[in-house]
Amino acid sequence: EQGAQYSVLGGLLALLVVQLIAKFFSKPAISAKDRMMHELIDRMRGPGGFDYVIVCCSNLSGERYWQQRLEETIALVTGHASKVLCVHEDWDGGAGNGLGTLYAIVKAIPLARAKHGVELLSELAAGRSVALYHTAGKGTRLAPLPAAENNNKPAVKLPELIDVGGEQRALTVLEAVIRQTSILGRRAAGRLAVFWGDQVFVPSTLAGVDSAPTHHADILAALGPMPSATQWQARALHQYGLIATDACGDALQLEKVGYSDAVTLLPKDVRTVGTSLGSFSVSSGLLCELLKEFKPELDKRVGQLDADPHFWMPVTLSEAAYVRVMTSKGAAEPQARSHWARMQGLKARVGKQMPELRFFGAVPTGQEMHWWDYGRLELYKDNNVLITDASPSARALRHFLGATRRVQASQLGAVNVAPRACVLGCAFRGGHVGPRAVLVNVKAPYVDVDDCVLVNVSSLRPIIGRGGVLYNVVDEEVAGVLSCSEQAVRADVFVPERAQLLPRLGSLPPRPLPL
16 A cells, blocks of 8 residues: 555656646747737848938937948848938037927938938938937936946947947947837838837837828827726826827827826827827928928027927817916916917918828827836846846847847856856856846856846956946956946946046945835
8 A cells, every 4th residue: 555655646746747847848828919029029120121210319429430330230230221310419408309300300411412312301202211219318317337338328238249340249229229110110101200219119019010100290109098097096197298099090199197187188089098108200291391390490509399298289289278288397378379379380281281191190009018118227237137037028028139049159168057047249267147147248267147237348357246237347457356246337438538447336226125
């Protein structure tokens, strides 16, 4: 009897071991939605894109950097030989992203003529697609990393290696954004599409990717059914710019309002509401009208207008509602009324001259999209470490960055690399790389790291630590260790006049203690 009991117990244990092994090695089930999103990523990584790519930079050095870099990488990143036009915003005090968009076009027109022998506005009118990427700003929330890139925030690197001039170099944040938005190139025929340079997302619906434009202007938004007051509060919708659509498909722009104000301002036949992504596109005809309307400001380089409050809100809100919103933000009432009337006049002209499209609509991205923001230091670290996880978002990010193999182009000696770690273009003689470590172009004699992000690091001594970030670090000390300790951040900055690297130090926000 005892032998039989042992036999049964042994059989159960064997069955359990088999089930555990099968669970460990089997691929996680992928939902239909995730499968569709992976198909979208395949399209992002495949051939396609815009005919012209304009990058609006903070200064002349950024303009020169991106012109050279993107001329080398644009076809590799998007699979499409886009013509690259880089400009910088030399506007005292900043033009705002509304006037800044128009000013970037004004500067790109002679550049397109000089570099490619074309008239940019004529190309748009003929059905060519144009993308504009705003990259202005020093990246204070991402400090100290942009300092290591000459205050060129979108040049901060991500964990993917691409060929640049025959060398394996890390992909930049801007190149990732250009790849992601390339799937919108086809629907942007005859349009200017405007994007921001530090956020990457994968839509959870095909509706906004494959649909033809129905409005002269449209804006990307995570649309869904109108929420209740409780849902509004739970999703903190009062903290975001919002887009709402009515039964006709027309959209309305709101800026950070509570539920009761939204109910008052929204149309009675509202169908969908969602957070605005800010990225928008305009038809060739509307762009020309905007350039004419704001020619006085553009010629003198005066004023500061953003797209949401100064372009889209005055053409979608009533005069009373617009004045109420703008005066609550500190604008003078006469100026608010005058600007509302100005934009309503433009809307009327466009509707009369070009009635084939309605004026302002929305492009749905879905409310379950994958969203990877690299605009803040803690998000940069979290979203890089994310590729070591097993979540649907992590799988999608690995797919997007081509991280099908966790160890690539590396020379490793007696190094124990955890299966989930990411090691790209590295060389070590010994050590341990933990399961939540991401290392890109790291050279050191020995490493013992986990929950770290190391990018472009060269050290003569061992690198040891948990939880930190090392970026563009050249460490020539030989004694002790190079620390990558909890919450610490180091980015080395080259100072030309002193011909040396100076370390810039920072820290990640403290994590809440687990309950």
